[in-house]
Amino acid sequence: MTIEAITPLLPSQEELAELVEDVWRSFLDDEIVVGLESPDDSDRTLMVAWVSITGEWTGHLQVLTTPAGAQGIASAMFQMEPAEVSPEEVADAFGEIANMVGGGVKGMVGVHTALSLPQVVLDARALISPEAHQHSSIHAVWRGEPLEFSLWERGPKNEKTNQHNDTAVGGV
Amino acid sequence: MYAIVIDDSSAMRMILRRTLSSMGFKVVDAVNGRDALDKLANLDYVPDVALIDWNMPEMDGLTFVQIVRDDPRYRRLSLLMVTTESEQSQIVRALAAGAHEYLIKPFTPDAVAEKLELLGLTTAGSLT
Amino acid sequence: MSIGSPEFSFVADLVRREAAIVLETGKEYLVEARLAPLARAAGVAGVNEFVRLVRQGTNPTHRWSIVEALTTNETSWFRDAAVFEGFRTELLPRLLQQRSPGQPLRIWSAAASTGQEAYSLAMMLTDELPPGQRFEILGTDISKEVLDRARAGQYSQMEMNRGLPARHLVRFFQRHGTGWLVDDRLKSHVQFREINLAGSLIGLPRFDVVFMRNVLIYFDLPTKQSILHRVRRLMAPDGYLILGTAETTRGIDEEFEQNRFGGLSAYRPTADEPAAALRRRA
Numbered sequence: 001m002t003i004e005a006i007t008p009l010l011p012s013q014e015e016l017a018e019l020v021e022d023v024w025r026s027f028l029d030d031e032i033v034v035g036l037e038s039p040d041d042s043d044r045t046l047m048v049a050w051v052s053i054t055g056e057w058t059g060h061l062q063v064l065t066t067p068a069g070a071q072g073i074a075s076a077m078f079q080m081e082p083a084e085v086s087p088e089e090v091a092d093a094f095g096e097i098a099n100m101v102g103g104g105v106k107g108m109v110g111v112h113t114a115l116s117l118p119q120v121v122l123d124a125r126a127l128i129s130p131e132a133h134q135h136s137s138i139h140a141v142w143r144g145e146p147l148e149f150s151l152w153e154r155g156p157k158n159e160k161t162n163q164h165n166d167t168a169v170g171g172v
Numbered sequence: 173m174y175a176i177v178i179d180d181s182s183a184m185r186m187i188l189r190r191t192l193s194s195m196g197f198k199v200v201d202a203v204n205g206r207d208a209l210d211k212l213a214n215l216d217y218v219p220d221v222a223l224i225d226w227n228m229p230e231m232d233g234l235t236f237v238q239i240v241r242d243d244p245r246y247r248r249l250s251l252l253m254v255t256t257e258s259e260q261s262q263i264v265r266a267l268a269a270g271a272h273e274y275l276i277k278p279f280t281p282d283a284v285a286e287k288l289e290l291l292g293l294t295t296a297g298s299l300t
Numbered sequence: 301m302s303i304g305s306p307e308f309s310f311v312a313d314l315v316r317r318e319a320a321i322v323l324e325t326g327k328e329y330l331v332e333a334r335l336a337p338l339a340r341a342a343g344v345a346g347v348n349e350f351v352r353l354v355r356q357g358t359n360p361t362h363r364w365s366i367v368e369a370l371t372t373n374e375t376s377w378f379r380d381a382a383v384f385e386g387f388r389t390e391l392l393p394r395l396l397q398q399r400s401p402g403q404p405l406r407i408w409s410a411a412a413s414t415g416q417e418a419y420s421l422a423m424m425l426t427d428e429l430p431p432g433q434r435f436e437i438l439g440t441d442i443s444k445e446v447l448d449r450a451r452a453g454q455y456s457q458m459e460m461n462r463g464l465p466a467r468h469l470v471r472f473f474q475r476h477g478t479g480w481l482v483d484d485r486l487k488s489h490v491q492f493r494e495i496n497l498a499g500s501l502i503g504l505p506r507f508d509v510v511f512m513r514n515v516l517i518y519f520d521l522p523t524k525q526s527i528l529h530r531v532r533r534l535m536a537p538d539g540y541l542i543l544g545t546a547e548t549t550r551g552i553d554e555e556f557e558q559n560r561f562g563g564l565s566a567y568r569p570t571a572d573e574p575a576a577a578l579r580r581r582a
Contacts, residue, residue, distance in 0.1 A: 015478045022458055026278035027187060077183040079190070093183040100277050103256025104457070107276075108478055115227060115256065117180070194324045258457065263470050274466035276457055281324075283461035286376055290465055 008057040009110045010151065016138050019104035020149055023097060024142070028076045037139040037146070048127060049094045049120045051102035055113035058154040059132065061102035063094070067122070069145030070094045091120040101149060133157045173293060174217060177201040178208040178236065179225035179254070184277075188223055188254070191281045195288070197221075205231030209239065218248055220293055224271070226255035226262075234269055241270030250291040254279070303328050303335075307351040311335070311366060318367045318546070334369040360546060361517050375413055376463035378420045380513075380545055386564025387509070388428055391540050395508055396433070398538055404434035408507040410531075411515035412439030412492060415450025416459075419482055421511070422489045423468050438504070440495035447492045453482030497527050501534060508536050514544035521552060528553040532569050541567040 011019065017034040024032040047070040050062040065073075067090075068082075074093035075082040085093075095118030106115050129152055137150035175197040177188045189199045200215065202208035205228060212218075222240070224233040233253060240246045253266050253274045263274050273287050288294075303311075311331050312323040323331065332347050339350035354362045378384050395405065405425070409418040418439035425435045441447050456479040460469060473480040495501065497512075498519060510531055516524050532555050535541065541556060542564070543549070549556045549567055556567035 009477075011478065018456070018478050022456075023278045026280050026458075074183070078186050089182065092181055096181045096183045099181070100256055103258065103277065104478065107256070107258030107457075108475065110475070117227065117229065190324070258475075260470050260473075260475055263466055267466055267470070271466075274469070276461055278458075279461050280458070282319075282376075283458075286463040287461075289381060290463065 006111050009108055010135055010153070011105055011108060013136050013138055015108070016101075016105075016136055016149060016151065017140075019101050020138065020140065022104070023100045028073065028142070032140050032142040032147075034138055034140045036141045046124045046127070047090075047094060047120070047122055048124050049091075049098035049118055051098050051118050052116040053102065053106050053109070053113045054116070056111035057109050057113055059135065059152050060129075061098060061105050062127075062129075062150050062152060063098045063101065064127070064148040064150075065094075066145050069142065069147060070122075072143050072145060073097060087122060091122060095120045105151060131155065173197050173221075174219035175199050176208060176211065176219045176222045178203075178205065178222060178228070178233065180204055180228040181225070184225065184254075188284075191284050192223075194281070195285060204228040205233060205236030205239075208236055212240075212246065212249075218246055220248070221250040221252055221288065221291060223252050223254045223275075226253060226257045226266075234266060237266065237269045237271050250293065252287055252291065303332050303347050303351065307348050307355075310355050311351060311370070314363060315367050315370045318364070319371055323370070331370065335366065338365055338369055364514070364517055364546070375416045375459075377416050377468075378424075378463050378465070379417065381463075382563025383513075383542060383545070384420065384424060386561040386566070387542070388424060390561035390564065391509065391566060392425075392428060395538070395540075396430070399508075401430065401432045401434075404436050405429070405509075406505055406507045407435065407437045408504075408510045408512075408534075409437060409439040410495075410497065410510060410512040412441045412450055413443075413446045414455075415439055415447075415453065415490070415492065416455075416462075417511060417513070418450065418490050418492070419453070419472075419486060420464075422486050423472050425489070426472075426486065435489055437490045438507075439490060439492045440497075441492075442494065442496045444494050447494060450492045453487055455479050455481075497531075498523050501530050504534050506536055506539075507534055508539045510535060510539070510541045512541065512543055514547070516543065516547060524552050529555060532556065535569050537569055537571075539569065541569075543567070 020034060021032065045067060046064050047067055048062060048064050050060045052060045070090050071082045071085060074085040074090040077093040078085060078089055099118045103115055106113050132152040132154050133156060135151045135153045137148060140147040173196060175192050177185050177192070177199055179185050179188070180203050185201045189201060192199050200211055200219065202211045208222070224236060226233040233255065237251050240249060240251065251271045253271045254277065256277045258276045266274055273290055275283060275287050308328055308331060315323060335347045335350060339347050342350055342353065344350050344353060354366060399405065407421055409421065412418050418437050422437055429435060439450055454476055460480050472483050472486050474483065497515065512531065516527065519527065528549060531541065550558070555570055557570050559566050559568055
């Protein structure tokens with residue numbers, strides 16, 4: 001193996017989708033449909049979970065969904081009725097989703113990085129990530145609820161980052 | 173058979189508890205390495221297997237493995253890492269620290285069963 | 301149309317025994333979905349009827365079709381630990397005693413699918429064989445699609461979780477995209493080729509060990525006999541044939557004798573092949 005400057009290998013949309021589908025198939029169900037965008041995207045309370053990846057590459061993996069979406073995730077993972085899950089359990093389950101998808105990203109980046117513990121915000125109106133740009137994202141629908149998984153990289157858009165898609169990933 | 177599940181996520185503890193229970197294990201859980209050491213010290217038996225997350229507050233899984241591996245009380249305790257850490261170098265580190273086996277999240281119940289099989293902990297009778 | 305509790309229990313016990321698959325309550329929907337096509341093919345009204353029919357019968361093929369239908373697409377590495385253990389501790393030493401290091405050991409993985417069995421054998425032999433002892437593994441299957449995957453040697457993270465000892469994972473694979481890739485060094489011992497077992501087996505070398513696990517069950521009796529007969533001719537006289545743990549050659553072939561090694565049953569070619577073949581033709 002030659003030692004050379006390694007460029008971080010970030011997942012393509014297909015690979016991001018694979019990471020998400022693996023999590024769903026393992027712990028939720030087969031019903032997630034990736035690539036589908038929920039039509040009504042306006043002015044909605046969002047739940048967001050993310051993990052930071054730091055080290056020789058810096059960025060974060062973020063998951064957005066509705067309260068019903070997050071509640072559904074918790075309900076399925078805890079095998080409890082949606083009404084029975086507490087906010088802590090919702091945050092825990094939703095955070096674990098971000099942890100596993102983010103962990104999958106970290107595992108393929110190929111340079112030394114560390115994964116943060118997941119952070120969850122249960123009630124967000126607007127999200128801004130200053131000093132970071134979106135590298136790729138996928139939309140999905142699960143049990144009627146929208147989900148968005150996005151990978152953000154710190155700094156301005158970096159041409160040197162190895163991308164599987166040669167076409168620029170503009171808004172997805 | 174007895175298992176201890178060590179993970180800071182209550183959802184993950186629940187999932188592993190369900191899977192292990194369906195395989196006939198009695199399950200104790202802990203929220204991090206420090207909590208696991210305390211729980212182990214207070215049990216009147218040594219579990220057959222510990223399923224250990226890596227990244228946890230207070231004491232991470234790798235440290236727990238290093239401590240337990242050096243403790244003669246826990247010689248019979250099989251150490252199965254269950255973690256998102258999936259780089260080759262991380263797996264090597266865990267094995268070098270004393271982990272016996274390694275499972276990458278996400279995982280299916282079959283995968284857990286097969287890892288337990290590798291550890292000599294057959295669950296549903298011998299595979300035909 | 302939904303599966304009843306005793307039928308679900310029967311299926312759950314069956315797949316747990318045969319494939320270490322755990323089906324907890326809540327998975328009834330999965331059983332229904334996967335068995336519905338089998339019920340249709342069998343011409344019965346629904347999954348319940350189908351399961352009852354299978355349960356009453358004694359045909360291992362029907363039971364196996366249920367196991368197959370519920371097996372995920374991820375094949376395990378080192379499937380059936382007792383088989384690999386028996387191969388390692390009993391068969392291998394015996395074979396090596398009779399061979400010189402210059403003679404490569406030849407193994408046939410005759411239902412290779414996506415390659416896990418062939419590569420598992422390659423890992424084991426890399427570990428177990430004395431230095432200088434060469435080995436070659438041929439993996440064959442009827443499907444080009446699965447063999448292309450086997451040749452590529454790329455496996456997903458989910459597939460890598462299935463029965464592969466972690467020490468082998470780090471030693472014989474490298475990270476590749478979201479998954480892992482078999483090392484070139486390991487690949488150098490393994491070849492894959494499209495072969496229909498019921499068809500021509502011309503051009504194949506002599507093998508020391510043949511793994512033909514859980515594939516004979518798909519053939520009718522005359523074809524099974526023909527396959528066993530032709531496979532036998534490709535085997536070294538002191539070689540071994542290994543079938544699926546639920547299978548046997550008893551009743552279908554007199555050309556093999558069963559040897560038991562702990563949890564492993566292996567079949568040796570019997571001495572007088574022509575006589576047995578003549579008797580059968582008479």
